Amino acid sequence: MTDVSQWREDLAGLGPTEWPEYVETRSGLPGPRANLALVGVVAERADPAAVEALLADGREYPAMCAAAAVARRSSDASVEVTARALAADERWRVREGVALGLQLLGDTDPHAWRSIASRWVDDPSPLVQRAAVAAICEPRLLRTSETAAAAVDVCARATRHLAALPAEAARRPDARTLRQALGYGWSVAVAADPGVGLGAFLALDTELPDVAWIVRENRRKKRLSTLL
Incomplete structure (x- = not known):
């Protein structure tokens, strides 16, 4: 057994x-x-x-x-x-x-899973946003263009929320935790369907320090570096 x-x-x-x-x-x-x-x-x-x-x-x-x-x-x-x-x-x-x-x-229940991630990513708490990113950026679940697009959307919205934080809030542990999730989540979402995700990833504003870090970390992931 x-x-x-x-x-x-x-x-x-x-x-x-x-x-x-x-x-x-x-x-x-x-x-x-x-x-x-x-x-x-x-x-x-x-x-x-x-x-x-x-x-x-x-x-x-x-x-x-x-x-x-x-x-x-x-x-x-x-x-x-x-x-x-x-x-x-x-x-x-x-x-x-x-x-x-x-x-x-x-x-x-893919529909419920996508809906929850989409709702949670707009929560005021960076930790809840992080849960949305971590939940949807799972390779085994991103097997259709629809799910890949949902993952890209969650990553994009979470990145915007992080970038919009005041400097002091962006240094807090909860924001750092969100940034860490986005540091790998984008590569998972883009690799699932590059036609859906690559343009959104390449359009990220790397003039912003946190966004530049996220882009740099994802570019180091083999699943994304081979596409680039």
């Missing part, structure tokens, strides 16, 4: 309050990498009671699992509110859980 199958079987037999300890002991932390495969299983299997228990636990990995489970179900407007709040959590793994959960939503 594979680990994933075993996790599914085990979780099915646990009560909600037992989930936090189960996932924490299999988190891979402390260590260089969290167990993302288990995050995916929890996102698939957790019901509202399990999500509540994972969030109440207080530890970062259970909260990351809960965030992925919430985001995966955020086609429900009431659930989306919670997912958006978790996208601005101070813990980076929790924010990453939201992005992973949205990508899982994209596997099953």
Whole structure:
């Protein structure tokens, strides 16, 4: 039996309050990498009671699992509110859980996934904007011109929001986090359909320091450098 199958079987037999300890002991932390495969299983299997228990636990990995489970179900407007709040959590793994959960939503409901990214990218919080970029700039999901165009649009709008920030706000950690996501997101979006994205990327105003950094970082990515 594979680990994933075993996790599914085990979780099915646990009560909600037992989930936090189960996932924490299999988190891979402390260590260089969290167990993302288990995050995916929890996102698939957790019901509202399990999500509540994972969030109440207080530890970062259970909260990351809960965030992925919430985001995966955020086609429900009431659930989306919670997912958006978790996208601005101070813990980076929790924010990453939201992005992973949205990508899982994209596997099953591309329309909802694109719509959420399009709404979130105009949120006042750079961290929520970052979640939109990270969620939609996933190569496995960008298999049509429509999805590639949506990713380019999200990257372009997030870049405009970042460029419009006052100098002091642009130096804050949340803005730096958004800039980092755009530092790879553009290359993913453009590579998915160069006919859709290359013109938008080449039109970016590199007179602006943050935009110049974003362009430079993306040009270093092999998937884009081969096109240029």
